[in-house]
Amino acid sequence: MKIEHSHIMLTGASGGIGRAIATQLAQAGARLTLVGRSEDVLQSLKASLEHSQQHQILVADITSPLGIAAINEYAKRAIVERVRINAVINSAGCNEFALLNSKSPQQIEQEISLNLLAPIMVCQTLIGSLSQPGVILNIGSTFGSIGYPGYTSYCAAKAGLHRFSESLDRELSGSGIRVLYLAPRATDTALNSSAVTQMNQKLGNATDSPQCVAQHVQTMLEKEISAKWIGWPEKLFARVNQILPGVVSSAINKQKETIHQYVNRISP
Numbered sequence: 257m258k259i260e261h262s263h264i265m266l267t268g269a270s271g272g273i274g275r276a277i278a279t280q281l282a283q284a285g286a287r288l289t290l291v292g293r294s295e296d297v298l299q300s301l302k303a304s305l306e307h308s309q310q311h312q313i314l315v316a317d318i319t320s321p322l323g324i325a326a327i328n329e330y331a332k333r334a335i336v337e338r339v340r341i342n343a344v345i346n347s348a349g350c351n352e353f354a355l356l357n358s359k360s361p362q363q364i365e366q367e368i369s370l371n372l373l374a375p376i377m378v379c380q381t382l383i384g385s386l387s388q389p390g391v392i393l394n395i396g397s398t399f400g401s402i403g404y405p406g407y408t409s410y411c412a413a414k415a416g417l418h419r420f421s422e423s424l425d426r427e428l429s430g431s432g433i434r435v436l437y438l439a440p441r442a443t444d445t446a447l448n449s450s451a452v453t454q455m456n457q458k459l460g461n462a463t464d465s466p467q468c469v470a471q472h473v474q475t476m477l478e479k480e481i482s483a484k485w486i487g488w489p490e491k492l493f494a495r496v497n498q499i500l501p502g503v504v505s506s507a508i509n510k511q512k513e514t515i516h517q518y519v520n521r522i523s524p
C-alpha cells in the first residue's frame with residue numbers, strides 16, 4: 257500500500273511501539289486515528305506528530321463492549337462521510353511475566369482479551385469500512401510461535417492472533433484486503449518490567465528499539481508482507497519449534513534456573 261495520504265487506524269498508539277509507529281507513519285505522510293484509553297495522552301501524542309492537525313484521536317477501551325461500540329460508531333461515520341480507512345494496525349497489548357499458578361483469573365482474562373479478542377473484534381467491526389485494497393496489520397510476538405515459561409496465557413493469545421491473521425487473510429483472499437502479522441522480539445518499552453529486562457540481559461537476549469519495530473511496520477505495509485518475525489535467532493527458533501519442538505524445549509530448560517530467578521517479581 258502507499259502510505260502517503262492514507263488513513264490508518266492504530267490501536268495501542270500511546271504505547272512504546274505504538275508511539276514509534278505513529279511517529280514513523282506520520283512522517284511518511286499518513287493520516288492517523290490514534291486509539292487508546294486516555295484522552296490526555298492521545299492529545300499530547302497527536303500534538304507531537306508531524307502534520308498534527310490531520311490526525312484524530314479515538315478514546316476507547318477495546319476490551320469493553322463500549323470501546324468496540326465506539327470503534328463501530330467511528331466506522332459508520334466514516335462510511336457516511338465517505339472517508340475510507342486504508343489500514344488498521346492492532347498494536348494494543350499487555351502481559352504479565354508470572355507463573356500460571358500465580359496469576360489471578362482477571363490477569364489471565366485481560367491478557368486473552370486485549371491480545372486476542374480485542375483485535376478480532378476491531379477487525380470484525382472495521383472490515384466493512386476498509387478501502388479495497390486495504391490492509392490489517394496485527395502485532396503479535398515471538399512468543400506467539402514459542403511457548404515460554406512465565407508467559408503461558410500471553411503465548412496462547414499471540415499464537416491465536418497469528419492463526420486468526422492467517423485465516424482472515426485467506427478468508428478475504430480476492431477481496432483486496434490483506435491481513436498481515438508482525439512478530440517482534442523483546443523491545444525496549446514499558447511493557448517489560450525491570451525484572452524482564454534484567455533477565456533478558458542475563459540470558460543474552462537482544463532487545464530492539466521501538467523505532468526498529470516501526471521500520472518493520474512501514475516496510476510490511478508498503479510491501480504487504482504476509483508475516484514477519486523480527487530478529488535472529490528468534491526467527492530460526494520460531495521455525496525450529498514447529499518441526500522439532502524438543503530442541504527448543506531443551507534450550508529453554510537450560511534457562512529455567514535464570515527464568516525462575518526473575519519470574520513473579522513485582523516491578524518497583
Ligand SMILES: NC(=O)c1ccc[n+]([C@@H]2O[C@H](COP(=O)([O-])OP(=O)(O)OC[C@H]3O[C@@H](n4cnc5c(N)ncnc54)[C@H](OP(=O)(O)O)[C@@H]3O)[C@@H](O)[C@H]2O)c1
Binds near residue numbers: 292396397398447
Ligand atoms: N515490548 C515488547 O517487548 C514486545 C515484544 C513483542 C511483541 N510486543 C507487542 O507489541 C505491541 C505493543 O507493545 P508495547 O511494547 O508498545 O506495549 P506498551 O508500551 O505497554 O503499550 C501498550 C498499549 O496498549 C494500550 N492498551 C492497554 N490496554 C488497553 C485497552 N484495554 N484498550 C485500549 N488500549 C489498551 C495502551 O494504551 P493506554 O494504556 O494508553 O490505553 C498502550 O498504548 C503489543 O501487542 C505487544 O504484545 C511487544
